[in-house]
Amino acid sequence: MSADELLADRFARDRPHLRAVAYRMVGSLPDAEDAVQQAWLKASRADLREVRNLTGWLTTVTARECLDLLRTRRRRAEVALPEPEFPAPEAGPGGTPVRTAEEEVLLAESVGLALLVVLDRLSPAQRVAFVLHDLFSVPFDEVGRVLDRSAVAAKKLASRARNQVHGAAPADRRPAARHLPLVAAFLAASRGGDLETLLDLLAPDVVRRADPVLLPPGMPTELRGARTVAEETRHFAARARMGSVAWADGGPGIVIAPGGRLMAVLRLTVEAGRIAIIEVVGDRARLDAVTIALPPGPGRYAG
Incomplete structure (x- = not known):
């Protein structure tokens, strides 16, 4: 050759x-x-x-x-x-x-x-430093050459990015972390339209509040009751299939992101082992204000 x-x-x-x-x-x-x-x-x-x-x-x-x-x-x-x-x-x-x-x-x-x-949500330099080093194990001296910065500066950029990706220290989230399996189960049931499982996961008097931009005309911005919310959730199974469990403003939540592009955030409040409040944020200004971070676990760097 x-x-x-x-x-x-x-x-x-x-x-x-x-x-x-x-x-x-x-x-x-x-x-x-x-x-x-x-x-x-x-x-x-x-x-x-x-x-x-x-x-x-x-x-x-x-x-x-x-x-x-x-x-x-x-x-x-x-x-x-x-x-x-x-x-x-x-x-x-x-x-x-x-x-x-x-x-x-x-x-x-x-x-x-x-x-x-x-x-x-990272700056360009932070994103490049984090992807190269944390996801692909590129040494910081090589990362620095890509960014036209020193290895020390590249390390600082990756550290700042890491803090943003993972959010607050795990100790700050210990009480809420135990709710993540429940949130994952809710997402799975939503994807499959599993009414019985949804009813098991939702509190009897659960409240769902949603920004109007995400709702069909005439649908109320607030719903109450497990069966009413579960029935509605089944209609949004396609959206749920574009969802992923995440931290949202320091608590358990779900991001809806077709193709990785943020469309909505569900902030979930868990009480007595069931989901008591579902707040669905879709207004762009409100979405930009939501703090999002990855949950712990081996799947956080999937792929």
Whole structure:
């Protein structure tokens, strides 16, 4: 094989890793594919004879492309693309398969919806530092080179990001943490429309309050009673399938985030082992004010 063929073969093998890094950084499949494609273009034009770790070099180039995109997005006050349909990216070495909106939803779920929501609230530098170091174990000296900062500065950025991702110290949440399995069971029952389980999990006099923006015309913003709330919950099973357990304002909650893009937050109050209050936040100004963090557990960095 020629040098160009060897490079193309190596890049094809590294593409899934580069795509995984880029997607966690930018939260958008087409943008992640664009960053990977730019990394390929730079690799195909560069003199790589002095490169000892090609995968590391490609990761660095991809990360820089993502950082530029995040900074541009921040300057324009943009968020990840809201459109449900995405154009197919240009073909790279060996051909790039066509991506669909459905695939992006599945990818977001595999990565972790709550993680993507929290990452989207970090500064560009914090997000890059956290993703590279905490999710992909890139040393801080290499992270610093991507960010044009020292290793010490990169470590501080990752630490600040980590604090935001995980929120308050676990000791502060010990009393509420025992309610997380109940919240997970509620989410699972909501996804499956399991009326009997919902009735078991809800307090008899449970109250559901919701922002009007999330409700069909004519539906009341407040409902009371376990059966009434459970029946309504069954109608929103599709939304529940886009949900993930998270901390919301320091208590147990659920984020509804199709494709990793925050649409609603459920803040749950548990009393006597049952859910007593469900507050559904969907108004954009109120959503922006909700503090969201990942719950503890091995699945918090899914994917």
